[in-house]
Amino acid sequence: MLSPVRTRWLTLLAGFIVSLTVLSVVIGLTSPDGDVDAPTTPSPSAPATPPADEEPAEPGATPTPDPADPPDERAPEQTRGLWPGLPAGVAVDETRVRWCTGVTTDATPAARQVFGDEAVTDTACAAVELLFTHRYSRLAVPTTGYTVADFEALGDALTPSTWSNVYLPRVQRLVSNPDDPAARRDLGVMLFRGTGTPSDAAHASAGQGRVFYGEAFTTDGYDDRAVWINPQWSDVRASVDLAQVQPRLRIDLEASAAVPVWDPASGQHEMLTVPTTATLYYLVTDGKEGGRALVDSWQLTTGRYVYTPLTVH
DSSP, rough: OOBOOOOEEEEEEOOOOOOOOOOOOOOSSSTTTTTOOTTSSOSSSSSSOOOOSOOOOOSSSSOOOOOOOOOSSSGGGGGGGGSOOTTTTTOSSSSSGGGGGGOEEOOOOOHHHHHHHHHHHHHHHHHHHIIIIIIIIIGGSSOOOOOOGGGGHHHTTTTTIIIIIIOOOOOHHHHHHHOOOHHHTTOOOOOOTTTOTTTTOOOEETTTTTEEETTSSSSGGTTTSSEEEEEEEOOOOEEEESSSSSSSSEEEEEEHHHHHHHHOTTTTTEEEEEEEEEEEEEEETTTGGOOOOOEEEEEEEEOOEEEEEEOOO
């Protein structure tokens, strides 16, 4: 389904909470995860924002008009590179963004006392990296199916019990039925589905008449291009969570990123921005699991998405 939607994830196993409120489209995990073709999101010319308590029309309900092909089948040149539009001050090497250089942490005295300054800082960085590496990933482009291997890198950031007991069964459910909306939402990852796409369409629907670049249900349009651009995030708040037997480090932040899309009606390059409010609960392991803090559970809320002219910040 391709439409950033707002969905609340239910607490399932072992205290693993994944709450995702879908507002409009499955955000890679939500509507922009599949249905991105109905007038359910604000457009650049007419920012129609549905009320918070109103469920927007299913994106995909409106058939996509015969699209005019973009001048280049790939996303434009300005989206080339590693996370175009990074905030100033964030360091980048050839293959990796050094997210920590752009992270500001606001921690409670209790968090610093229980976990230590270094663990708090490192975990705040890890939380930002998790969102922009896994939630906003190349998997967002509509495709016909997935494999377990597509999600194993995210599994490395989870506690072994959360991966084995909670996340892996969800991944397996998606792999066996990639069109299951619930299975897609339950992963917390942006997975656009392009459900408004006619069977003979050249490009997959990206909602409200927009389309993704390249041949439908392939990543060809984003070869040598970034799928997501303009990452933004708030200060990271750190506190102590005592809901479980073992204290957990709670990380709260707001983030957003945009995926380049094409508007056949206007003949313009645009971007679909998807915001996220995140709460992640980490277990800090004192040298175990490679000394890394690992995610024990999370809550993710997708905000209102919007189409605007393509601009790399």
